[in-house]
Amino acid sequence: MADNNASGAGREVATSPYGIDDQIGRLNLMSPESRAAVISNIDGAQFFDLSVDYFIGMPSWQAIGDPSYQIWMTHTPHGNVVEGLPTVSREMTEYISYSGDAMMMYTHTGTHIDTLNHYGYNGRIYNNFTEHDHLASRGWQVSGADKMPPIVARGVLLDFAALRGVDMLPDRYGITAEDVDECLAHQGVDIQLGDVVLIRTGRMRDWPDAVKWGENPPGLTRPAAVHLVEKGAMIVGSDTMCVEQGPTTDPDNYTPVHTYLLAEAGAPLIEVLYLEDLAAAKVYEFGFFAACLRLRGATGSPLRPWVFPYRKQ
Known part of the structure; x- marks a missing residue:
């Protein structure tokens, strides 16, 4: 079939450019130099916590059989x-x-990161690790949360709700590649190689109402996710439960953004981010810091991200 970024059909997992043993994908874009550059640019006088707290009754994936918190x-x-x-x-x-x-709890509860063994194609995950050879009775032996290094990177907030002049994007709004470019121009920021790109839909205004917050979320379309990676995104995160538009409009793939980012691009996802204070302060460029729990083989892990604004030039 012809390559069409709008469709998640007929796809295959990617081979990592970082070698046959690579288990962290685009996180290899971090280096001592890149971390030093981030730290040298931040304003330590103010910081924002992007995580939610954990409590009984919080929204989770229990509807599809996973345990509630x-x-x-x-x-x-x-x-x-x-x-x-x-x-x-x-x-x-x-x-x-x-x-x-x-x-x-399910490892994908609350503010968390998806690791590269979370989704794949045809029994394979990113870098051609297979279910047959690398999935044991207690979990994956590769690409789990235990492999992920602490994250220190430049971050960019794309506030699509503000771009459209609304408190939150409507249900099932599909963010396009054109929306991405419009938002970048509107905010006067760019995406650089190795960035953590955070998507604000405004959905957190309904947290923690499981129905209002969780059902039919706005989010990225596959072409928008491809566009972000091509611009340099290392990680993509959002204030919703699944980063992508839900339910998908792709009849051939029920989660085209997850499968693209994780299985093809080697780019982890961060979900359930609290971005309201960051957006209210109009902080669009910042140093992003986070670390997951080193859960051996896990497909996801709770995450406590915090950011410091970049100094004004």
């Missing part, structure tokens, strides 16, 4: 007294007020 106490001060602690006297247990807890 749960947290429970494993120890309470009085409970320890009633039940007793091994080798600890009752008097000591009454004196020491010990609390502990445990949690359970």
